[in-house]
Amino acid sequence: MSVHHGTPIAGKARSTTNRQSEPVMTKAPDKAVEVSAHPTVTSVAARRILAVLRFATGFIFLWAFLDKTFGLGFSTTSERAWFNGGSPTKGFLGSVDVGPFAGVAHTIAGTWWADWLFMLALLGVGVAVMAGIAMWPAAFAGSLLVLMMWAAEFPLDRVTGTGDPSGSTNPIVDYxxxxxxxxLTLAATSAGITWGLSRYWNRLPYIRDHAWTH
Structure with missing residues (x-):
């Protein structure tokens, strides 16, 4: 009698345990996605301001790409457009005349690989930031790009190689x-969620499993 009653009870306990553990295993990936996409800034006004900052910052990179590609007449004339055979890096790097990296800048100015890397970086960062996807990769790539441009202009020097004023207005912090x-701020605050595609991007299988792509 005791054996007869003990067996169903043990079986019932095992089935209950299984039913309790299964939802945890099936729902864990969904929870991981929600946590990774959860806003780190909860104020509605702050998140909207960050979204506007995201659009503005991304557009700086995207506009530079479009202007240098098609020669829209702002910083690049039509005849110097990349589309018409011009070099996006020759003008800037070729005119560097201050700092310890001037020689390197002159050497790579106008090379095909420098042109392609520069333009792909502008396009990739601009599109990603404006869309609100891959914010961390875009932030690191964009930060590296502008840091190299800072080093090329080298605002620490107050005079050029010819002794003329360099025009530097701040020795360290410039635009x-x-x-x-x-x-970096936009990536750290998950700014791609508000008015962006970050939530959908982070749910893609590969992106969901690799946090560095968020």
């Missing part, structure tokens, strides 16, 4: 540094 800090 390149601000752009880099803005990109």
């Amino acid at each position: 390149h540094i601000i752009y880099g800090l803005a990109l």
Whole structure:
């Protein structure tokens, strides 16, 4: 009699345990996605301001790509457009005349690989930031790009190689540094969620399993 009653009870206990453990295993990936996509800034006003900052910062990179590609007449004329055979890096790097990296800048100015890397970086960072996807990769790539541009201009020097004033207004913090800090801030605050595609991007299988792509 005791054996007869003990067996169903043990079986019932095992089935209950299984039913309790199964939802945890099946729902864990969904929870991971929600946690990774959860806003780190909860104020609605702050998140909207960050979204506007995201659009503005991304557009700086995207506009530079479009202007240098098609020669829209702002910083690049039509005849110097990349689309018409011009070099996106020759003008900037070729004119560097201050700092310890001037020789390196002159050497790589106008090379095909420098042009392609520069333009792909502008396009990739601009599109990703404006769309609110891959914010961390975009932030690191964009920050590295502007840091290299800062090093090329080298605002620490007050005079050029010919002794003329360099025009530097701040020896350390210029707009390149601000752009880099803005990109890192946008990534750290999950700014791609508000008015962006971050939630959908982070649910993609590969992206969900690799946090560095968020």
